[in-house]
Amino acid sequence: MITALYLAHLNPVTNAHVEIIKELKKQADVVKVMPVVFKDEDREINSKSFPFDFKTRKKMLESIFGDSIKITDDYAFQAPFKKYLPPLVRRKSWKLRKQILDGVEGDYFSYTGDKAEGYMLKMYRLRPKIGERKALSATSVKEKLYDVALGKKSAWKEDVPEEIVKIIDEEWKTVEKFAKEEDQTTRIVGMKFPKEGYSK
Numbered sequence: 001m002i003t004a005l006y007l008a009h010l011n012p013v014t015n016a017h018v019e020i021i022k023e024l025k026k027q028a029d030v031v032k033v034m035p036v037v038f039k040d041e042d043r044e045i046n047s048k049s050f051p052f053d054f055k056t057r058k059k060m061l062e063s064i065f066g067d068s069i070k071i072t073d074d075y076a077f078q079a080p081f082k083k084y085l086p087p088l089v090r091r092k093s094w095k096l097r098k099q100i101l102d103g104v105e106g107d108y109f110s111y112t113g114d115k116a117e118g119y120m121l122k123m124y125r126l127r128p129k130i131g132e133r134k135a136l137s138a139t140s141v142k143e144k145l146y147d148v149a150l151g152k153k154s155a156w157k158e159d160v161p162e163e164i165v166k167i168i169d170e171e172w173k174t175v176e177k178f179a180k181e182e183d184q185t186t187r188i189v190g191m192k193f194p195k196e197g198y199s200k
Contacts, residue, residue: 001029001030001105001106001107002027002028002029002030002106002107002108002109003028003029003030003031003032003104003105003106003107003108003109004024004025004027004028004030004031004032004108004109004110004111005032005034005100005101005104005108005109005110005111005126006020006021006024006031006032006033006034006110006111007034007036007075007100007110007112007121008033008034008035008036009035009036009049009050009138009192010033010035010036010057010060010061010138011035011049011050011051011052011057011138011142012052012057012060012138012141012142012145012160012164012168013057013060013061013064013138013160013161013164014136014137014138014141014159014160015136015159015160015161016134016135016136016137017138018064018161019134020111020113020131020134021033021061021064021065021069023131024111025068025069028109030070030104031068031069031070032069032070032072032074032103032104033061033069033070033071033072034071034072034073034074034075034100035054035057035058035061035071035073035075036050036075036076036077037054037073037075037076037077038050038076038077038079038081038193038194038197039076039077039078039079039197040078040079040196040197040200041078041079045079045194045196045197046174046178046194047178047181047183047184047185047194047195047196048142048146048178048181048182048183048184048185049139049142049183049184049185049192049194050185050192050194051142051174051175051177051178052171052174054073056167056171056174058071059167060163060164060167063161063163063164063166063167064161064163064164070103072102072103074099074100074102075096075099075100076096076099077096077193078092079196079197079198079200080197080198080199080200081193081194081197081198082198082199084096085188085189086189087120087123087124087189088123088124093124094124097124097125097126100126101126108126108127109126109127109128109129110126110127110128110129111128111129111131112128112129112130112131113130113131113132113133113134114130114133115130116190117190118130120189120190136159140159141156141159141160144156144159145168145175145179146175146178146179148175149172149175149176149179149180150179150180184196186198
């Protein structure tokens with residue numbers, strides 16, 4: 001039994017994510033997809049960089065893959081997020097590794113298209129396979145969504161599967177809300193964290 005672990009923002013799920021997951025399904029018996037979640041106790045923290053909540057991203061993934069992949073919120077950071085840093089030293093970061101491997105039986109590997117992230121996954125003994133970075137990023141799709149919400153034109157619908165276009169249309173109030181806000185994100189050791197909850 002081989003499990004592929006895919007830890008990603010998936011905010012929103014794009015054509016590139018779908019392509020990656022389809023490849024992982026060919027390489028593993030089980031594909032465990034973990035959209036990153038930032039929480040303050042039971043409340044999820046969303047921001048301009050992380051507009052869609054876990055429930056919505058899970059719905060996006062299920063609209064394409066049904067129950068052929070395992071979707072969990074095991075890649076969840078609890079506020080204050082600074083307690084995960086520096087990595088390797090902090091006990092919370094090793095607790096996160098244990099969460100990520102929850103329910104994984106047999107052999108496993110993790111996937112990333114980012115070399116820096118691959119180095120982190122290697123340090124945490126998550127056995128990374130580093131793939132080619134896709135040209136299409138969720139960040140560029142988000143920017144296109146915000147452009148439309150602010151009255152500009154963009155062809156964002158070409159970058160996401162049809163099923164996910166419908167879900168984003170249903171969640172358009174979320175796009176409009178964050179389009180008008182400042183980005184409340186901080187980047188530490190190559191990873192983005194919401195400013196809210198960072199130093200709680």
